[in-house]
Amino acid sequence: METLQDTATKKATTSSPTFKGSGSQMLLNALIEEGVSTIFGYPGGAIMPIYDALYDYADKLEHILVRHEQGGIHAAQGYARTSGRVGVCFATSGPGATNLVTGLADAQIDSTPLVCITGQVFAHLLGTDAFQETDVINITTPVTKWNYQITDAKEIPEVLAKAFYIAKSGRPGPVLIDITKNAQLQIEEFEAYVKCNHIRSYRPKPKVRVEFIEEAAKLINSAQKPFVLFGQGVILGTAEKEFKAFIEKTGIPAAWTIMGEGAIPTDHPLNVGMLGMHGNYGPNVLTNECDVLIAIGMRFDDRVTGRLDKYAKQAKVVHLDIDPAEIDKNVKAEVGVWGDCKETLPILTNLVNENKHEAWVAQFRDYNQQEIDQVITPELYPTGEEMTMGEVLRNINEICGGDAVIVTDVGQHQMVACRYAKFNNTRSNVTSGGLGTMGFGLPAAIGAKYGAPNKTVIAIIGDGGFQMTPQELGTIMQFGAAVKILILNNQFLGMVRQWQQLFHDKRYSFVNITSPDFVALAKSYYIEASKVDQRAELKKALETMINHEGSYLLEVMVGKENNVFPMVPQGCSVSEIRLK
Amino acid sequence: MSNDTIKYIESQPDYEGKQDFTITVYAEDRVGLLNRISIIFSKRKINIDSLNTSPSEIAGIHRFTILINESYEVVRKLARQIEKQVEVLKVYFNTDSEVIWQELALYKVSTEEITEKVTVERLLRQYGATAVVIRKDYTVFSVTGHKEETDALVKALEPYELIEFVRSARVAIIKDSAGFHEKLKEFEAEEPGEERVENEFLDKGEKIFTM
Numbered sequence: 001m002e003t004l005q006d007t008a009t010k011k012a013t014t015s016s017p018t019f020k021g022s023g024s025q026m027l028l029n030a031l032i033e034e035g036v037s038t039i040f041g042y043p044g045g046a047i048m049p050i051y052d053a054l055y056d057y058a059d060k061l062e063h064i065l066v067r068h069e070q071g072g073i074h075a076a077q078g079y080a081r082t083s084g085r086v087g088v089c090f091a092t093s094g095p096g097a098t099n100l101v102t103g104l105a106d107a108q109i110d111s112t113p114l115v116c117i118t119g120q121v122f123a124h125l126l127g128t129d130a131f132q133e134t135d136v137i138n139i140t141t142p143v144t145k146w147n148y149q150i151t152d153a154k155e156i157p158e159v160l161a162k163a164f165y166i167a168k169s170g171r172p173g174p175v176l177i178d179i180t181k182n183a184q185l186q187i188e189e190f191e192a193y194v195k196c197n198h199i200r201s202y203r204p205k206p207k208v209r210v211e212f213i214e215e216a217a218k219l220i221n222s223a224q225k226p227f228v229l230f231g232q233g234v235i236l237g238t239a240e241k242e243f244k245a246f247i248e249k250t251g252i253p254a255a256w257t258i259m260g261e262g263a264i265p266t267d268h269p270l271n272v273g274m275l276g277m278h279g280n281y282g283p284n285v286l287t288n289e290c291d292v293l294i295a296i297g298m299r300f301d302d303r304v305t306g307r308l309d310k311y312a313k314q315a316k317v318v319h320l321d322i323d324p325a326e327i328d329k330n331v332k333a334e335v336g337v338w339g340d341c342k343e344t345l346p347i348l349t350n351l352v353n354e355n356k357h358e359a360w361v362a363q364f365r366d367y368n369q370q371e372i373d374q375v376i377t378p379e380l381y382p383t384g385e386e387m388t389m390g391e392v393l394r395n396i397n398e399i400c401g402g403d404a405v406i407v408t409d410v411g412q413h414q415m416v417a418c419r420y421a422k423f424n425n426t427r428s429n430v431t432s433g434g435l436g437t438m439g440f441g442l443p444a445a446i447g448a449k450y451g452a453p454n455k456t457v458i459a460i461i462g463d464g465g466f467q468m469t470p471q472e473l474g475t476i477m478q479f480g481a482a483v484k485i486l487i488l489n490n491q492f493l494g495m496v497r498q499w500q501q502l503f504h505d506k507r508y509s510f511v512n513i514t515s516p517d518f519v520a521l522a523k524s525y526y527i528e529a530s531k532v533d534q535r536a537e538l539k540k541a542l543e544t545m546i547n548h549e550g551s552y553l554l555e556v557m558v559g560k561e562n563n564v565f566p567m568v569p570q571g572c573s574v575s576e577i578r579l580k
Numbered sequence: 581m582s583n584d585t586i587k588y589i590e591s592q593p594d595y596e597g598k599q600d601f602t603i604t605v606y607a608e609d610r611v612g613l614l615n616r617i618s619i620i621f622s623k624r625k626i627n628i629d630s631l632n633t634s635p636s637e638i639a640g641i642h643r644f645t646i647l648i649n650e651s652y653e654v655v656r657k658l659a660r661q662i663e664k665q666v667e668v669l670k671v672y673f674n675t676d677s678e679v680i681w682q683e684l685a686l687y688k689v690s691t692e693e694i695t696e697k698v699t700v701e702r703l704l705r706q707y708g709a710t711a712v713v714i715r716k717d718y719t720v721f722s723v724t725g726h727k728e729e730t731d732a733l734v735k736a737l738e739p740y741e742l743i744e745f746v747r748s749a750r751v752a753i754i755k756d757s758a759g760f761h762e763k764l765k766e767f768e769a770e771e772p773g774e775e776r777v778e779n780e781f782l783d784k785g786e787k788i789f790t791m
Contacts, residue, residue, distance in 0.1 A: 137612055142619050146666045147612075166666055200767045201608050201669045325660035 017192040023153030024053035024184045027117065030160035032060055033193040036088050038079060038450050039063045040072040044092025045132055047119025049184035051090075064450070064479050067471035069096050071443035073103025074469070077112050078447030081430045082405055082455075084238070086113045086167050087447065093119045094132030097178070098139065102437055104174045105143040109434030110259060111236060113172035115163045123151040123180040136178050145173030153186035161196035170204025171323040172236055206324055206338035213344060216318045216335045217351035219292050225360045226252045227283075227290035229275060229304075232259035232433075233297015233321060233341055240264065240426045242345040243296065249349055251356040253364050255283035257298050258414075259433040262423035266402060272364040276304040277568045278415040281375075281577060282367030284568060287312050288575040289363075294318045297341050300330040301434065310573035320344055374579045375565050380420065386559035387535055389413055389488050393420035395539050396458065396486075399546055404456040405430065407448050409441030409465030412494035415564045417460045427452070439468030445483045446475055456484065456546055463489040463515045470521065476551045477525040484545050485527075485553040487518055490560050498563045503570075522553035533557035600629075601655045602679050602752045605644040606636060606760055608667040617644060617668070620661045626650060630683075632749035637759050641669070647750045669767055674754055681752035685730035686712070687721045688744035689737055694719060697740055707733045718743060 019029065027050060031039070039061055043051040054063060066072040069091040076087030087107075091100055097118040107114050121130040137149050146166045148159050156179070163175045220226055234243045240263050247254045247264070253272040256263065264271050273280030275287075284306075287293070293315040298304070305311045308330060319326075319333035320341050327336035337344050379390030393416060396404065402422035407430040408414040414431055423429055430448050432440040445459030466487050476483055497511040522529035528548055532541040538556065545554040568577045607613055614633065621628050629647040636643035648655065655673050663671040691714065694700060700719075703709055707729065709721040723730050730747055 138615060141612065141616050142623065199666065200764075202666045323664065325657070325664045329657060329660075 018189055019192075020189045021187065022049065022053060022184065023150075023156050023179065023186045023188065024050040026153065026156045026188070026190050027160065027179070027184070028053055028057050028061060030157055030193055031088065032057075033195070034160070034164045035085070037062060039088045039090055040066055040075040040079070040447060041090030042066055042069050042072055042092070042096060043090075044094075044096045044119065046093035046121055046181050047090060047096070047117075047179075047184070049181060050117070050119065050179070063090075064446070064475060066443065066446075067474045068469065069099035070102055070439070071446075071469055071472040071475065073100045073107070073114070073116060074437075074440050074443035075447030075450075075472075075475075076114050076116070077103060077107050077110075077440075078407060078430050078444030078449075079451040080107075080112050080114060080447075081444070081451065082427050082448045082457075083451030084427060085451070086115055086164055088115050088117070090117050091119070092132065093121055093136070093178075094134045096132075097134055097136040100176070101139060101143060102435075102439075104140055104176065106432055106435040106437045106440065107174040108143045108145065110432065111172050111232060112174065113167040114174040115160075115167050116174060116176045118176060118178045119184070120149065120178045120180045122182045124182070126151075126180070136176070140176050143174070144176050147176040147178070149178040149180070150183050151180045153183045153188045156183070157190055157193050158196075161194060162199060165196040165199070166202065170202075205322060205340045205343075208339040208343050208347070210347060212335055212337050213347045214351060216294075216320075216337055217348055219316055219318055219335060220250060220252075220294065220348075221353050223290075223292035225286075225290045226250070226292040226294060226357065227286060227315075228252045228254035228294045228296060229257070229287075229298055230254055230260045230263060230296045231257040231298025234260055234263040235297075235426055237297065237322065237340050237342040239297075239340075239342040239345055242342055242349070244268070246345050246349045246352070249354055250352050251354075251358075251361070252294065253357070253361050255280070257301065257304055257433070258418045258429070258431055260298060261418055261429045262426050265424050266422045270361070272361075273368070274419055276301075276574075277306070277570075278419065278564050278566065279304075279568075280368065280419075281371040281566050281579065282364040284566070284574040284577040285367055286363060288314065288573065290315050292316050292318065294320070295331070295333075296320045296345070297322070299323075299326045302330075305330065306568045306570075306572055306574040306576075310575070320348075371566065371579065376420075379416075384559070386562070387533075387538065387556060388562055389416040389490075389558050390420050391535070392486070392488060392538065392542070392556055392558070393417060395542050396546075397422040398539075399543055400456060400458075404428070404458050404546075405448050405452050407431070407441055407445040407457060407459045409459075409461040410436045410438045410495075411462045411465060412490070412498065412562075412564050413460055413462045413488040415495075416488075419564075428455075438462075438465040441465055442469050442483075442485065443472045443475075445485070446472060446479075446481045449481045449483050457482070458484045458486055458546070460486045460488060462494060463487060463491065463518075464493045464513050466518070467513070467515065473522060473525040473527060476527060480550060482549070483551050484548075485522070485551070486542075486545065487553065487555045488558050489515060489518070489555055490558050490562065491515070492560060494562075495564070497561070501561070501563070502567075518553060518555045527551050527553055529553035529555070531555040531557070596651060598649050598651050600647060600649050600676050601652075601673050602676070602681060602750065603644075603646040603648065603655065603659060603662070604672040604674070604752065604754060605646065605662055606669045606671075606763075607642050607644065607665075608669070609640060609642040610667050613642075613665070613667050614644075616665050617646075617662055620658060621648070624654075624658075626654070626658070630749035632751050634751065638761060638764055641760065641764065645749065645751050670760070670763060672754060672757070674752075678756065679752040679754055681726070681750050682724050683727060683730060683748050683750050685723045685725075685733070685745065685747040687723070687733060687737055687742060688718050689721070690741050690743060691715060691717060691719045693740045703733070703736070707736070709733065
């Protein structure tokens with residue numbers, strides 16, 4: 001006898017216009033309709049009907065069983081960042097759902113498109129403090145672009161369609177859909193799935209108005225020292241080509257936020273480097289000398305601007321952003337250009353004059369030379385006995401040539417990686433920018449590998465951050481994600497230690513962190529591993545790691561008390577950047 | 581942008597200092613949206629002086645009226661953050677001179693006290709109060725008006741054992757608004773409309789696009 005489920009599954013596979021089955025099956029059908037192929041998740045009581053339905057969808061939906069829901073959502077983030085698609089994760093109610101909160105906050109502040117499905121107790125139990133009941137909608141409201149609780153299966157198709165549309169359109173962000181267990185079990189006859197492309201109360205893209213682009217072009221054409229700052233908006237808008245065309249025509253030097261890194265290749269002649277607290281010397285100093293500042297898809301985070309009342313006060317600011325709330329939020333714009341930069345940049349490029357700005361670009365080169373002499377060369381080619389993080393990155397660049405995906409955790413190694421890693425391609429730098437989530441690196445790298453299966457994915461993680469989510473080694477073990485894990489071990493919580501050294505009289509308060517035997521730990525998960533503490537062995541060890549077929553963990557012992565420079569101390573202007 | 585608009589903007593009240601602003605939010609009627617809106621204020625540690633939710637001139641569209649005392653700059657940023665929410669259609673913010681507003685206040689006083697010590701008639705006349713209920717033990721008056729007016733009656737009644745007092749949130753009509761019917765048609769269209777006069781403050785004053 002054919003069960004109801006069998007019938008339903010068959011119907012789904014033939015994508016017939018109507019479908020009779022459970023809410024859970026409808027949910028999975030909706031995911032397939034939205035082009036989802038990979039789900040990161042963890043089962044539990046309140047999401048069991050969905051997992052039961054998933055049992056029959058193994059040929060269409062790959063489910064990666066993570067070891068903790070935080071790992072699941074970070075993996076979904078990593079997936080979204082490298083693939084450009086919506087990341088999907090499943091979690092159960094209560095603790096499963098609350099474990100998503102860090103990832104949601106991270107995705108919200110870094111504009112990462114996610115759809116998270118959480119199970120919820122039966123609708124009739126809502127508000128009764130039932131087992132594993134949590135008010136996940138209210139907990140996640142500040143950290144989601146949109147969220148919704150489904151209590152009736154009939155809502156599933158429409159809500160899922162909205163969820164995907166909202167997550168990926170406009171300024172992307174995380175969406176959480178909470179589904180009560182009764183709705184998952186409820187049998188319904190569903191209409192054919194219709195994708196959403198319009199919500200009357202939601203304008204993902206403001207209308208492009210050419211008159212403001214004309215004003216922006218006028219300012220740019222009259223500028224003597226124009227300077228472009230770009231962020232992740234260029235990548236999220238898949239406007240890398242349009243952006244490159246703009247800077248190449250105008251000859252304007254361009255610097256990136258860490259979220260925008262890789263939108264143009266590292267060695268592009270107009271790529272003048274990184275902005276912000278640990279950014280490059282020239283871009284920071286010259287922010288306060290340019291006459292027109294053109295910000296594209298970036299939001300003037302405080303780590304980028306330093307002290308705001310001393311930030312680019314001499315400059316007229318042109319701000320291109322898809323999110324109207326970003327314009328004038330931190331830095332007042334002379335001309336605000338609302339819109340998707342994929343649409344606005346070509347219009348702007350058309351209106352601006354060809355230019356070279358050679359003397360001005362040379363100023364960046366002069367500052368760069370000072371930085372090379374005082375900071376970069378000693379970091380990349382150290383003469384002391386201890387290894388530096390910078391030389392590890394230099395070796396990676398030499399081996400991978402800029403084609404690897406680099407995933408980082410948070411801290412000193414993150415700043416060093418962003419500063420020195422070479423990128424030829426967009427969507428290659430995966431880092432927790434806005435939230436600064438330690439523990440992001442390892443799970444995000446798993447997702448990044450699923451999102452970019454043909455690329456070498458290297459997770460660069462500190463000894464502290466690794467110990468926040470090491471359980472995801474289990475996920476790597478079970479599913480064979482070929483992630484290269486590089487632990488840069490300085491035996492300290494290095495970034496905090498650096499601040500304590502510089503600003504707290506070297507009072508090292510709880511930054512001295514001990515580590516387990518990482519090699520033995522990896523091997524206990526059947527992951528190949530090794531450790532180096534000698535420079536002579538470094539390159540070979542890195543080559544072994546990168547050329548290894550599967551996943552591999554390499555621990556590199558680096559100097560204990562190295563600092564990341566340059567640095568804009570907190571509360572200082574960007575032009576007060578210190579080289580030491 | 582016409583010169584008239586610039587003059588209009590320039591003649592606006594002081595942008596630097598704090599003043600009362602009435603924020604009007606047109607939104608879908610959805611569970612949880614009030615929370616989404618209120619956390620935009622609480623996240624910035626900004627107090628809401630009053631908040632009213634009501635239906636609007638259009639069935640199914642909700643209208644929030646929020647009163648806060650803040651600087652123009654802060655209110656502008658708040659308005660944009662609110663408008664960014666998926667289920668919010670449109671946000672307006674206006675100074676007191678740009679809106680007609682009312683609040684309703686109710687006062688419960690001892691009937692005995694009030695008939696002995698003060699003439700009810702004087703109260704009714706002087707404060708435009710209406711007696712809603714008169715019972716042996718207490719009387720309930722209502723006054724509709726601005727805060728200053730309803731506050732004045734609180735003061736006047738204080739000597740006579742004001743038992744209970746409550747004032748509603750502000751409700752406001754924007755003087756320069758043609759309602760939301762036309763706007764809604766634009767929102768229901770798939771693409772943003774061509775001609776969209778939005779909050780004059782917002783887009784004309786500062787060379788900013790409208791959504």
